[in-house]
Amino acid sequence: MQKAKVYFTNLRTSATSNLLDKMERTAKRAGLTALPLKDSFVAIKIHFGEPGNLAYIRPNYAARMANMLRAAGAKPFLTDCNTLYSGQRSNAVDHLRSAMENGFNPISAQCQVMIADGLKGTDCREIPLDGEYCKAPKIGTAIADADIIVSMNHFKGHEQAGFGGALKNLGMGCASVAGKLELHSSSQPKVDTESCTGCNICVKNCAHDAIHLAANRKAEIDYAKCIGCGQCVALCQYDGVVMGDEETSERLNYKIAEYTQAVLKDKPHFHVSFVMNVSPECDCWGHNDAALVPDLGILASTDPVALDKACADLVTQAPILHTPNRLSDQHAHEDLHGSDKFHLVHPNTNWLAGLKHAEKIGLGTMEYELIAVK
Secondary structure, eight states: OOOEEEEEEOSOOBTTBOHHHHHHHHHHHHTGGGSOOTTOEEEEEOOOOOTTOOOSOOHHHHHHHHHHHHHTTOEEEEEEOOOSSSSTTSSHHHHHHHHHHTTOSTTTSSSEEEETTOSSSOOEEEOOOOOSSOSSOEEEHHHHHOSEEEEEEEOEEETTTEEESHHHHHHTTTBOHHHHHHHHBSSOOEEOTTTOOOOOHHHHHOTTOOEEEOTTSOEEEOTTTOOOOOHHHHHOSSSOEEOOSBOOHHHHHHHHHHHHHHHHTTSOEEEEEEEOSOOSSOTTSSOOOOOSSOOOEEEEESOHHHHHHHHHHHHHHSOOOOOOHHHHHHHTTOOOTTSOHHHHHOTTOOHHHHHHHHHHTTSOOSOEEEEEOO
């Protein structure tokens, strides 16, 4: 297979070229404006950040991206899907408020901001895929309906996938709440009887008549009827219905790859990754620990697999800045230059398995040529 082209710019600036300018030049060199942008709805998939976490991409970059797309005749919008877990982004009202708190709004971003899977995370399209692990991924409607996908990814560690880059931003980030349940769980949802209030909303909204209230006024699931769609998890506001047993890291990454395939199916797409403030864990937490490595640069490509591999290689080659507290004593006297920082921090993860599966199903290639942009 021919090597993919990944374009890279470092973070050195001058009086005539700031970081926004460098991102724009890198994106254009990588082929952004070669996309059929005129009159196209372009979903800019970005993570708005959980309030309290300050590692997310600055809104300034999103605004510059939106301006570039609009100048080419596109109709861009910033978007993300709701979370499966309870937090400040589990429904569209709180999610938009969190986005505004972190600086993402129609004024600062200079384009509309919308939550792709609707008010409660139930607004989605099933994309027929017949994948090895996911037959019909459930993708947020606004993303599924978009003509073109542009991902803007903060490259960082992740406690389940190993790291979060282009594939995770798309595969997990574009999944509706029910889709996230499918990604995270290897079994059907279950009832937490202590949290269940007997409100009956899951019973009323189960399309398969698989839930009823037992004599103790607690929800009860009939697993002979349950298909694991996750609607009950999405609708419950009390954590009374939660996802089942968690997936292994390998299977999670396989599913993320297949969800990414569904997001990008039959659509032009483009990807930018920011290897800055490489925190050890996801931006979904309400805090961010010190960066693992120095800020390295901005990368762009039309190949999300090559882009993730290039980012991972740069982090591997970089010196480590901070070792998370739980590992400090163990690795205090080791030379960690050239080590897999993400596996070091999250030893039960296997990010390479996801890239290999993505390559296998035709999403891209791990073979790349890194091209410097000044």
